[in-house]
Amino acid sequence: MFSYKEEFKKSFVTRMERKGMEKTAELAYETLWEMTQEWIQKRWNRTNQLYRDNNEKKLYYFSIEFLIGRVLGQNLINLNFYDTVKEGLDELGLQLSEIEELETEPGLGNGGLGRLAACFVDSLASLGLPGHGYGLRYKGGLFTQHFVNGYQTEQPTQWIQQEHNVDIRREELAVDISYYGEIQVVMGLDGLKVNVENPEWVKAIPYDMPVVGANGGTVNTLRLWQAEVSDRPFPGREDYAVYEHETAKITDRLYPDDSLEAGKILRLKQQYFLCSASLQTILNNRSFSIEALPENAAIQINDTHPALAIPELMRLLIDDHALSWDQAWDITTRTISYTNHTILEEAMGKWDSRLIQSLLPRIYLIIEEIDRRFKKSLQQQELDEEALHKLSIIENGTIKMAVLAVVGSYKVNGVAKLHTEILKKREMKELNEQFPNKFHNKTNGITHRRWLLKANHELSGLITEAIGPRWIKEPERLSELHYFAQNHSFLQDFQAIKSLKKEHLIHHLQRNQNVVVDPDSIFDIHIKRFHGYKRQLMNILHIQMLYDRIKRDPTYRPYPRTFFFGGKAAPSYHFAKQVIKMINTVASKVNSDPLARKHLHVVFVENYNVTQAEYLIPAADVSEQISTASKEASGTGNMKLMMNGALTIGTFDGANVEIFEEVGQENAFVFGMRAEQVMQYEKEKSYNPKEIIDSDSEIAQLMEELIKGEWTDGKNNVDFIVGQLMEDSDPYFVLKDFRSYSKAHEQILKAYAHPEKWAEMCVKNIAASGIFSSDRTIQQYSNDVWHLTKIPSIY
Known part of the structure; x- marks a missing residue:
């Protein structure tokens, strides 16, 4: 109005x-x-x-994270x-x-997985498609990150308020979830029936959040589940306070520490809680027959966290709706589709069979039967042991959720062309051979409404002045900016906006961290979840090398650069936490050195989140996308930074490959091994980092300083880092790619010395970024997987 x-x-x-x-x-x-x-x-x-x-078909997007931001x-x-x-x-x-x-920013996610889910629900609403998100309402989020003497500390995120919350409690739609109990098989009128006696019940309360699409025409729903004490009795639990405490923990924190068994059980509880509550509410509120579920609902599971949706849907169809196994399996495998986000073995989702059998006895029986029937279907084939290993859902007391997700879904997608090919040809080769029509690619995307219109009003306005407003609805029209990439006036305006966004970031950091930054320096930005394969370690090793060179060589005085880091390490991931400590200690040393600080400055942005990203991304000159080739499924930070006119320094990994294809390698800084080379080294086990150290004096010096603990306040603060580089043979090829990375940085300095040419490269990146809109990704999903119909809006 x-x-x-x-x-x-x-x-x-x-x-x-x-x-x-x-x-x-x-x-x-x-x-x-x-x-x-x-x-x-x-x-x-x-x-x-x-x-x-x-009454059209609807999508339900299950994700353990939704990093929605303010x-x-x-x-x-x-x-x-x-x-x-x-x-x-x-x-x-x-x-x-x-x-x-x-x-206050909601504490509902951490990294790219959660931000992707947030971009997707935005695009669904903006395209007028009936699609809703389902997640968990974490009271304490992942954690709020603070630094004490350079070490990461973790405190609960206090985002839920008494008033003005972003979501609405829907008590009338609550459902009950059961854990534990004893299996009882009884003979009924319709044959054998499986009951679970004396389970422990937990109530799932939905909180609904509106997801506003472009032009306000469509407002979809993000439903978040909160765990509360059930009204049902809980036999065998005499201590009510313990029961109440354990129940609240289910939706207390994102990714609880699973280094101990109690943490593993809690994660399993979370994943089942999400799946069961969401599926129950979908089935309870349908207006069609249960047999027509695939024609009326599409369920997309975002990674393996919600893979329990497959056996849970089977349970509901068989136990609650009296369908036969074959009927239930047909419906399930025409309703659920699966997005794979990784090729890393540790992230594929594996659970001790014993834990699932204890916590979810009925679900375990169903998984066991899925595995038995699938293996039986393979008996006619002459498969070797390796193939049978890759195709087993249950093996040696372990349940492999990624295999379950593939077997129990009708479509499986990777999130970048390279990632999908690696899945099909290597990581899931045997599954792809069994299900040749299941696997497909859907390269990730980002919503330009958040990452350009909101985060960078000034650049958005400049683009609209140049090419008109149609790009807002049709982001692929950003390609029309190619005509302005050599327009002197446009490039000057772009440079002025970049300087303004740098000033905005500087003021934000002064206000929040009391940090002073040179606005004329190159802003080099590395903002990601901390993990070995994302190689923040390589970045800080390179900074240390530059520092050593400045101190050693009086002729080496490079153009000033400010290196920004942002990201969190999982509380139990000791390697990543040591890298954070190392960055902070090197930053303290570099920034306090009167000579070095004229050329280098290191800033670690505390508690990186969406709000911080909205300051950092528009201000970036250089986008660090330096993961080990073949390890990053896609990446979306690379797209956000590109769309805001930052130039990528990166490997041929994930969506970087497609970014380089769109913009041309001459408008980026490409380095490092290709995926095929990395995978060959891994297969042959032929890489020896000691050879690199012995043949390169600068790297040898870096390693000597590292081992001594000179940059990290002692040897004990680098033992995991040294162990990975030396004892574990440098699994992410940090030292192997180091020289190539260093040379790419030298190319950056040469290019930045020509401001107008640099600006031209930046504008070409923006012009090539439209294809990476999540609107394109979602439309492809809808056309190829979900088959949704756009609902006309009156607005």
Whole structure:
């Protein structure tokens, strides 16, 4: 209703005055939040009514993470109200940017997996497709990261408030989930029936969050489940307080530490809780026969965390809806599709059979039967032991969730062309041979509404001035910017915006971390979850080498660079936590050195999240995408940075390969081994990092300093790092690619010395980025996998 500035201002002031308090930014936030929720609620109600009236097939996207970021500003953008509200508040003496800063970011995700899910639900709504997300409502998030003497510390994220929460409790839709219990097989009128006696019940309460699409036309739902004490009795548990505490833990934290068995059980509880609650509510609220489920619902499981959806759907169909095994299996394998996000063995999802058998006895029986029937179907084939190993769901007391996910779904996708080919030809070769029509590629994407329109208003405005507004609805039209890549005036405007976004980041860091940064330096940004294959270690080793060179060689005085790091390490991932400590210690040394700080500056952005990313990405000159080739499934940070005009230094890995294809290698800085070379070394076990150290004096010096603990306040702070590089034979080829990486950085300095040519390269990257919109990805999923129908909107 509030399409015009004066109408908005009048309503806003009236509401503020009605509250009768001092006119503070906090009160302005509360008022704007209420108004925005009212605008959204009308559209949300209308969308739900349209879905009921049209009764079209719906998608349900199951993900353990949804890294949605702050929603107030994004909702205003998607409603097309942002400029009106901003101008109105400006005239009232208020700053929308300051009001947005008062919102607490929801603690619902961590890395690329969760951000991808958030981009996907945004695109589903923006394309007018009936698709909803299902996740968990984590009270304490992953954790809030702080540094104490350079070490990462973890505290719960306090994001849930009493008022102005982003979600709505739906008590009437609660369902019960059962754990443990004893299996009882009874003879009924319809034959044998399996019951679970004396289970432990937990109540799942849904909290619904609106997902506003572009132009506010469609508002879909993100449903988050919270674990609470069930009303049912819990036999065998005398201590109610213990039961209550254990129940609350299910949705307390994302990725609880699973280094001990208690943590493994908690993760299993979370994954089953998500799957069972979501499936129950889908089946309970259907308007069609159970046999018609595949024609009316598509369920996409995002990685293996929700793979228990396969046996759980089988359980519901057989035990609650009295279908035969064959009927249930036919329905399940035409309803569920699976996205694989990794080729790393440790991330494929494996569980001790004993844990599942104890915690989920009925589910274990169903998995056992799926495995038995699948193995029986293979008996006619002459398969060797290696093939049988790869095709086993249960083997040697281990349940392999990735195999279960492939066998129990109708489509399996990788998330970049290279990743999908590796799955088909190596990691899941045997499964691909058994199911040749299941595997397909859907390269990831990002929503440009968050990562360009919201994060970079100024660049968005410049693009619209140049090519018109149609790119906002059709991001592939960014390709029209190629005509401006050599336009002197446009390039000057782009450079001015990049400088402005650097200033915004500098002010943000000054305010939050008391950090002072040279605005004229090259902003080199490495923002990712911490893991060995993402090679933050290689980056900081290179910085240490540059420092040594500056101190040693009076002629080496390179152009100033500021190296930004951001990301979290899992609490029990000791290697990654040591890399964080190393970065912080090297930063302290470099930044306090009067000579080195003229040329190098290292900044670790504390508690990296979506909000931090919205400052960092628009300010970046250089995008570090340096994972070991073949290890990164896709990456989406590479796309966000490219879309904002940062140049990629990267390997031929994940979606980098497609980025280089689109923009041309001459507009990026490519280094390192190819995936085939890495995989050949791994197969032959022929790589020896000692040979690199012995043949390169600078690397030898780096290793000597590292082993002595000179950069990390002692040897004990690098024992995992040294162990990986030396004793574990450098599994991510940090030293093997180090020289190539160093030379690529030298090319960056040479290119940056020509500002207009650099700006031209940046604009060419933006122009080539439209294909990496998540709108394209979602439309491909809809066309090829889900077969959804766009629902017309009245707005």
